Amino acid sequence: MALQDNWKLVEAVARVLPNALVPILIDDTMYEQKDWKGAIAWYMPNLLYVDFCDPVKANIHAIMAQVDAARVRVSPALNSKEFHFFVSHEWGVHDKAIDIAQKLRDKGLEAWLDDNEMSGSTDESMATGIEKSKVFLILATKRYMEKINKGDRLDNCLKEFEYAGKQNADRIVVAALEPAMTKPATGWTGQFQLGLLRQKPVDLTELSDEAIERLANTIHMRISTPEASSDLTPLMRDIYPRLNPCSSEAWAKAKAENFTLGTRSWIVDELCKWYSDKKSAVFILVGDGGVGKSVIMAEL
Known part of the structure; x- marks a missing residue:
């Protein structure tokens, strides 16, 4: 606690090494960061700390991991790692999240998981992880949904959910860990449901x-799906990522790789124009094989 009042020392270190501070907790009265005061509250308000209150039980590996992470933060060359997916989950399924991430790593997919990648400022780590990940993977549980719907701005799940919605709206994958979460129409509610409209969860019960x-x-399919351009309408952005008519993942992946503007996209343009004009109650789609009719019809 004495460090709270040592402004000169903390400020001197923070000025020289602003991105390399690693808080190590040795006082069990300091567990709640919201109770921190003085210099450490000013310079380290949201830094991930390592618990060393009981040296016998302390995790030395965790300390060294944070030291290594701090070294990476101050070295641009080391801080360029990218990931296939970011794992967003509530703490009650943390062990299961680790297991899922490892099983996906075995299939060649690199995961951003807080256990391995979180360091320094938690907010900055999460934002950077989402930005450097191609897919935002939600491990959906009732508790996760409740955390989103509660709207607590200090909750990390909500922070991740909202930031990913702004950054990677067409790159979200939902994995349902509970039976109710496999049913978007009846099991999902509130902001959670609204933010994941038209998402089809993967059953991971x-x-x-x-x-x-x-x-x-x-995840592979979502990575391969072309990004919707910024000038598309919300309806067009919603349809674009789901242009996959076949259940064969390999076939769909190949189709996504060959997708170019001017082929299937004209169907989306015509459909959106018909929807906006509201001049007719019927939309008739005709065309040669392979132009994308079944894609749109299956989606509708």
């Missing part, structure tokens, strides 16, 4: 090899 394979394929 059982961590079978088949379920992990489905999840891996879904």
Whole structure:
């Protein structure tokens, strides 16, 4: 606690090494960061700390991991790692999140998971992780949904959910860990449901090899789906990521890779124009095979 009042020391270190501070807790009365005061509250308000209150039980590996992470933060060359997916989950399923991430790593997918990548400022770490990940993976549980719907701005799940919605709206994958979460129409509510409109969750209520394979394929497909351009309408942005008519993941991936503006996109343009004009109650779609009719019809 004495460090709270040592402004000169903390300020001197913070000025020289602003991105390399690693708080190590040795006083069990300091667990709640909201209770920190003085210099450490000013310069380290949201830094991830390492618990060293009981040296016998302390995790030395965690300390060294934070030291290594601080070294990476001050070295641009080391801080360029990218990820296939960011794992967003509530703490009650943390062990399961680690297991899922490892199983996906075994399939060649690199995960951003707080256990391995979180360091320094938690907000900055989460934002950077989301920005450097191609897919935002939500491990959906009732408790996770409640945290989103509660709207607590200090909750990390809500911070991740909202930031990913702004950064990667067309790059979100939902994995349902509970039966109710497999049913968007009846099991999802509130802001959680609104933010994930038209999402089809991957059933991960059982961590079978088949379920992990489905999840891996879904992540691969979402990575391969072309990004919707910024000038598209909300309706067009909603349809674009889902242009996959076949259940064969390999076939769909190949189609996504060959997708170019001017082929299937004209169908989306015509559909949106018809929807906006409101001049007719019927939309008739005709065309040669392979132009994308089944894609739109299956989606509708």
